[in-house]
Amino acid sequence: MTAAPPPFPPPALFALREVLDPAGPGPDALWLKGSAAEMGAEMGAELGGGTGAKTAAKTGGGPRFPLDLAPGARLSTDTWFNAFPLAWWRAHARPDPLVFAWEGEGAMTVALFHAPASGGPPVLMARIETEGAGALPLPEPEPAAPGRLWAEIEARGPARLIAARWATPVPPAPNGRLTVGLCAFGRETALTALARGLLEAAKTTPALARVIVVNQGDPFDDPQLNRLLEAPLFRVVAQPNLGGAGGFARGLAEALAAEPGPGHHLMMDDDIELDPRMIPRLAATLARLAGPTAIGGAMLDARAPGRMHEAGAVIGRYGVVRAVGHDADLSAPPAELLSGAAPVDFNGWWFFAVPRDTARAAGPPAPVFLRGDDTDYARRLAAAGAPTATPPGLGVWHEPFYAKATSWQHYYDLRNRLAWCAAHAGPEGLPGALDLLERIWSPALSGDHACAAWRMAALRDFLDGPAILSRPADAVHAGVLALAAGLSPEAAPPPDGLPRLAPGRPETHGDHAKGFARAIAGALVGLVRRPASAPFAVIPDREAAPGLVRMRAHVRAGREDAWFRLHRPRPGLALAQAARALALVLRYALRGRAAARGWGPGLDAARAPDAWAARFAAPRSHDECPDECPDA
Incomplete structure (x- = not known):
């Protein structure tokens, strides 16, 4: 029968970060690397029976501590979850000395390595041949350009790794x-x-x-x-x-x-x-x-x-x-x-x-x-x-x-971004008028009329000042949803037989002025000649620029085909939205700086504790958005 293992970590050490086995989600390589991680539970027989000699497998097949190592098996903690981020630690944590500690059985070789944050070959920092539990301090001086640390463990015979941690002899400070x-x-x-x-x-x-x-x-x-x-x-x-x-x-x-x-x-x-x-x-x-x-x-x-x-x-x-x-x-x-x-x-x-x-x-x-x-x-x-x-x-x-296909979030994205620019950088921190015109014209002239409507509302509400923050949030959101009535694209099944336009096509990222000119020309033609109702292609969502769409029906695909939406550009509406956007952006150019000055004090007043208390105590209602309430 195997003797009871010694206490771990040793009483004189305090854990900073435990080495985690692949019990969590994600591929095993996020947690452990090496032949031990690949061999998994089959190594349990090497130490001869007993439930402690078996490596439990998680859903997905990863090995679990205690991890039994066959002779010659190697294990590395140089992974995202288990490497020790020395650069981050020295920038944000107390400069306590570091120790790698482990609990195990059998003969093992433990080595500590360092590599700089800029890349480069690993440097051996310390190495020890050991039996069972042990601790290996990081030698002084520490690397001048800290990057990351990791441990590599090799079994010199049948061995078992029960636990491992990065630790320090300095006790933690009271932290509440x-x-x-x-x-x-x-x-x-x-x-x-x-x-x-x-x-x-x-x-x-x-x-x-x-x-x-x-x-x-x-x-x-x-x-x-x-x-x-x-x-x-x-x-x-x-x-x-x-x-x-x-x-x-x-x-x-x-x-x-x-x-x-x-x-x-x-x-x-x-x-x-x-x-x-x-x-x-x-x-x-x-x-x-x-x-x-x-x-x-x-x-x-x-x-x-x-x-x-x-x-x-x-x-x-x-x-x-x-x-x-x-x-x-x-x-x-x-x-x-x-x-x-x-x-x-x-x-x-x-x-x-x-x-x-x-x-x-x-x-x-x-x-x-x-x-x-x-x-x-x-x-x-x-x-x-x-x-x-x-x-x-x-x-x-x-x-x-x-x-998820972005929809009403366009409103909050733009309104709040303008508010933050005004509050943190002042009027000089606002984006230019032409930038905002492009943000509205681009969806209007490429058939995303709901997006154009949401962005125009966002700009209008920014110009009207922070009083909107005193209105009931669910009422404001109901109004945002109502803007898209009859304008939102249709959800589409995976398209079959349509050509797919590859990301990064030259016409996608060309001259914006030429793209808008093509789209406006297409809209004018559409006023006298009804555009084809069948989609002409599948376009990656980020590539659906006016110069590429040219007022033609199309299917937009989310990244990795996460979703599909059918867009049917409406030439008359596109021109009307473009004209309204032009007038709104002209107002922004004339009054944007004055509006910006009110958002800093307005946000401060709106986030006051008593203002929040009143919102928390308001009656609950979901009637304003029965079909599409936002994620909390």
Whole structure:
């Protein structure tokens, strides 16, 4: 019989980041690499029987700890979830000494490697031959250009790896308790799985104090979900549908009232796929921060679980967002993404932890329903002393943005972006009139008349000032939906027999003026000669420019054929929208700077705690948007 293993980690060490086996979603290469990860459960027989000698397989086939290693088997932690992001850690955490510690049985060789964030060959930092449990410190001095660290373990005979962690001999600082706010709207199946995961995470995360579920939809029907939410960990509050901004603002307000001391509040979407081990990993990271910091988790693509969708983002000119790591293959991610060297300005609220003390100083988010509330709040948190950072190895899976055809979101995208530009950069930070004219003319003259209508409404409401934020959010949203009556494209089945125009065709990205001229000419011809009703081609959504469409019916395809929509351009309407847009943009050129001056004070007044309290207490109604209420 095998002797009881020694305590792990050793009493003199405190865990920073546990090495995780492939129990979570995604390909095994996101977690472990090497011959051990490939051989999996068959290695259980090498150490001769007993349940502890068998490697349990997760759904999807990945190996689980304890991991039995055949002689010569090698295991590497140089993966997105298990490499140690030294560059990120030294930029945001306390400079505590680092140790790689493991618990195991049998003869093993353990080696530590480093590679710079800019790429380059790995450097051997330390190596030891060991029997059973051990710890290997990172030698001094540390690399001058920190990148990432990883461990490689090779079995010199039959061996078993029970656990491994990056650790330090320095105890963590008191960090307060962790609260969670979930914004829910009708997705009960996903919310049930998430609630179960949080209950599991609470078993290994003593700091997790309370989960506040803000329900902005109908009362929950699922008996299993209701049973889970009866646990003391959860508190459910119901309120009108105030969009994502209102749901997360309510969760934050409840957390600040319940937890007056320091700590962090984690915002999470209700439809993410959460590996429960991300919660204790987050808590361990929060306990080591060098100063107030908002910590984000990356969004991995739920449709392609081995692909990064966004690991934080940078806010550029005019509020344009550039995602970090977008589309990276996480089975072989770039060195910079593994090390966390790229700075970020904000992180989406699918997984975003804010210091509660800083949140008190910054005040609540703005009541903009959705779109851009996260970018604005990250800027205000940074101004209050807590910048955003997104560490590698912390993330959740979420349906990617390309999976849904964009519709009414166009209104909030443009209105809120103009509001943020005005509030943060002043009148000089607004986009130019020609840029806005193109944003409206392009959909109008390519057959996306609903998009043109939403963008014109957004520009008009920006020019009318922030008074719209004092109107009931559901009434505003009902008006937004009404703009598309009779204008929205039809959902289409997968098209058969139509030619597909490949992305990046030269005529797509040519001279915009020529493209608009072709579209206007096509519209004028369409006034006297009815355009063909049958679609002429399938066009990638991002490529459907006026010069390519030329007022012809067509099918637009989402990325990776996630959806199809049939667009039938209407020449008379296109010309009318183009004329109205021209008049509206002329008004913007004359009055835009004056309108911008009112948005900063208007947003401050609208996000005041007493203004939010009145919204939270308003009667609940879903009558205004029975068919297409927004995601919370």
